[in-house]
Amino acid sequence: MIEVEHLTKRYGDLVAVDDISFRIEKGEVVGFLGPNGAGKTTVMRILTSFIPATSGKARVAGFDPFWESLQVRRNVGYLPENVPLYREMRVSEYLFHRARLKGVPACERKRRVAEVLDRCGIREVEARVIAQLSKGYRQRVGLADALVNDPPILILDEPTVGLDPNQVRLVREMIRDLGQRRTVLLSTHILSEVDMICPRVIIISDGRIVAEDSAENLKRRIGPTLEDVFVKLTKTADVVGHEEPAQEGRR
Amino acid sequence: MKNVSALTRRELVAYFLSPTAYVVLMVIVLLTGYIYFDFLSARREALILPVVRVTAFMLMLVAPLLTMRLFADEFQSGTIETLMTAPVTTVEVVLSKYLAALFFLLVVLVPPILYAGILYWASTRSGGAGPDAGPILAGYLGLYLLGAYFLAIGLVASSWVRSQISAAVVTVVILLMLQIPSFVIPEDAVDPLSRAIRYISYTNHFYDVFDKGILDTRHIVYFLTTSMFCVFLTTVVVTVRRWR
Numbered sequence: 001m002i003e004v005e006h007l008t009k010r011y012g013d014l015v016a017v018d019d020i021s022f023r024i025e026k027g028e029v030v031g032f033l034g035p036n037g038a039g040k041t042t043v044m045r046i047l048t049s050f051i052p053a054t055s056g057k058a059r060v061a062g063f064d065p066f067w068e069s070l071q072v073r074r075n076v077g078y079l080p081e082n083v084p085l086y087r088e089m090r091v092s093e094y095l096f097h098r099a100r101l102k103g104v105p106a107c108e109r110k111r112r113v114a115e116v117l118d119r120c121g122i123r124e125v126e127a128r129v130i131a132q133l134s135k136g137y138r139q140r141v142g143l144a145d146a147l148v149n150d151p152p153i154l155i156l157d158e159p160t161v162g163l164d165p166n167q168v169r170l171v172r173e174m175i176r177d178l179g180q181r182r183t184v185l186l187s188t189h190i191l192s193e194v195d196m197i198c199p200r201v202i203i204i205s206d207g208r209i210v211a212e213d214s215a216e217n218l219k220r221r222i223g224p225t226l227e228d229v230f231v232k233l234t235k236t237a238d239v240v241g242h243e244e245p246a247q248e249g250r251r
Numbered sequence: 252m253k254n255v256s257a258l259t260r261r262e263l264v265a266y267f268l269s270p271t272a273y274v275v276l277m278v279i280v281l282l283t284g285y286i287y288f289d290f291l292s293a294r295r296e297a298l299i300l301p302v303v304r305v306t307a308f309m310l311m312l313v314a315p316l317l318t319m320r321l322f323a324d325e326f327q328s329g330t331i332e333t334l335m336t337a338p339v340t341t342v343e344v345v346l347s348k349y350l351a352a353l354f355f356l357l358v359v360l361v362p363p364i365l366y367a368g369i370l371y372w373a374s375t376r377s378g379g380a381g382p383d384a385g386p387i388l389a390g391y392l393g394l395y396l397l398g399a400y401f402l403a404i405g406l407v408a409s410s411w412v413r414s415q416i417s418a419a420v421v422t423v424v425i426l427l428m429l430q431i432p433s434f435v436i437p438e439d440a441v442d443p444l445s446r447a448i449r450y451i452s453y454t455n456h457f458y459d460v461f462d463k464g465i466l467d468t469r470h471i472v473y474f475l476t477t478s479m480f481c482v483f484l485t486t487v488v489v490t491v492r493r494w495r
Contacts, residue, residue: 011495048336052494073338080336084329086261088268100257101337145333 001026001153001183002047007056009042009207016042018207019056026152029179031198031215032187035234039207040187041081044155047185048078061153074103077146081157083138087131091122091141094130095148102149116144121170135162143171147178154178156186160193172197191226201226205234254339255347262321262351269320272355275313280362282309287366297374297382299367303390303462306363310398315422317355318405321348322489323418335493345406345486352402360394367391386464393461396474400453401426403481410488430454453477 002024009017017039024030032040045051047060049069058065061075086094095113104112117123120140125133130141139162146154159175160168168190175184176197188194194201195215203211203218210233211218215226222229266272286305290296325331334344367387374381404425409418433452436445449455456470 045332050332050336050493070338070340073336076336078333078336080329080332082329084331084333086265086330087328088265089261093264097257097261098333098337101254101339103338142333 001028001061002185003057003059004043004047005057007043007046007058008054009039009046009051010054015207017046017053020204020207020209022202022209022212024183024185026183027179027181028200029175029184029186029198031194031201032185032204033189033191033194033201033230034187034204036189038204038234040204041157042207043204044078044157044185044187047072048076048155049073050078074149075151075153077149077151077154079142079146079154079156079159081161083142085130085138085141085145088129090127090129091133092117092126094141095144098145099148104149112148112150116147119147119174120144136164136167139163140167140171143174152182154182154184154186156184158187158189160188160190168193191230195226203230203233210234252343252346254343255350258339258344258347259350259354262348263354265320266317266351266355271316271320275316275359276362279306279309279313279359283363283366297370299370299382299387299390300462302363302366303394304458306360306394307397307457307462310359310394310401311426312423313359314398314401314405314426315408315419317352317359318402318409318422319415319418320409321352321406322410322485323412323415326492327414331493341486341490345410345482345489349403349406349482349485352406353399356395356398356402360391360398363394364391383464386462389464389466390462392466393457393470396461396471397453397457400474400478400481403478404429406485407481407488410485410492 002022004023005021006019007017007021008015008019020039020043032043034040042051046053047058047065049060049065049072052066060072063071063075065072086097089097092113095116096109099109099112100106117126120143122137122140122144125137130138133141139159143156143159146156156175160171163171172193175186178184179197186198199214201211201213201215201218202209211222211229213221218229219226222232283302283306287302290298290301322331325334335341367382371381401422405418405422408421408425409415412418412421429452431452432448433454436449438449440446440449450473453474456473460467460470
């Protein structure tokens with residue numbers, strides 16, 4: 001469902017994403033890990049056709065995010081980092097607007113919005129103005145927006161940031177549930193989360209992939225916990241250089 | 252283009268939910284109402300021309316307030332990311348925002364239009380023939396074209412800068428600068444360059460034309476083409492800002 005080949009993104013002299021390649025098959029839930037500034041958000045923005053890549057190729061749902069961006073956008077539910085929302089709108093009003101924008105037919109809109117309201121646990125705030133909502137609710141409104149047209153691919157940038165432990169568990173279970181039928185790429189800092197919901201992990205550091213494997217394999221090979229794996233891989237990338245772990249990841 | 256109605260609807264909701272809209276409407280009512288009343292009661296002149304002229308002046312301050320939010324806010328709050336990752340094209344987004352602003356401009360012009368209505372009502376009631384409709388209609392058409400042109404410039408500014416406040420300031424500065432050529436270049440200048448520069452200035456195309464009741468296609472074309480060019484420019488700017 002998602003194919004990335006030799007993708008590179010430069011902002012002036014800064015190389016944000018440096019020649020990365022990976023594949024995500026249909027129905028996979030993949031965790032995208034990496035320190036801040038590693039290039040996770042950039043990759044996600046390229047895949048959702050928000051920004052173009054400097055070079056390299058990507059295909060999402062069989063379409064090119066640059067040349068066939070409308071088809072890509074129709075197939076992807078995207079939750080950006082920090083969850084930007086129209087603050088002056090009410091929750092259900094916002095979701096209706098997004099459903100209309102995403103081409104949900106008029107006769108289905110009511111049902112779809114009701115479904116995501118229930119699914120994301122925001123039924124009780126549907127009539128509230130978004131500006132007055134807590135961070136946890138806003139995060140779930142963003143998630144509801146990503147789900148409203150029932151897309152086959154979900155790209156979620158830090159979906160559990162700012163949530164309390166109960167909400168984290170709720171969202172985590174939801175993503176696991178969603179992963180039954182959909183392809184999910186999610187980025188996060190919370191390693192225990194990845195361990196629980198993502199069978200496969202891609203770790204990137206300084207714009208390069210330093211490891212790509214199942215969480216189990218990584219733990220067996222590199223360290224007892226995923227945290228050790230993360231620290232080791234992203235640290236060596238800083239100190240020693242990228243070549244060795246990068247090759248290891250790509251074998 | 253099927254998304255334009257959904258997007259325009261959302262922009263209009265945003266207009267009517269923000270205090271700016273009501274402040275703008277109130278200021279328009281107060282100032283144009285005062286001018287109208289002053290001419291009518293103190294000078295005993297039943298004229299619409301002063302109302303048209305003061306509204307034209309006020310549009311220069313009102314338009315930036317109506318356009319500053321359009322794109323600057325999307326970029327500032329990051330909602331441009333959810334907007335442009337939905338299946339909509341940049342052209343649809345830009346057009347929708349402009350259409351919503353144009354619609355709101357209609358609302359802004361309601362009070363000045365009411366004054367003409369009152370004049371007509373008062374005149375016919377006392378047995379008169381009513382005011383001359385030609386100049387009034389031309390004046391209001393001119394006001395709308397002028398407003399549409401100001402909004403188009405505000406739209407570009409809003410897509411260009413980082414914050415709403417700077418969008419408003421940049422718009423006012425551009426609108427003031429666009430007046431300069433009509434002051435420094437005499438009306439009877441003959442060399443093509445001076446004439447071309449003078450042509451850019453919108454004041455020549457509004458004052459002593461529309462407000463005098465003249466409908467001249469040259470000036471209508473001026474407002475329509477420059478507005479369309481600004482809409483096009485906005486599309487380019489929004490695309491480029493995303494691509495950098």
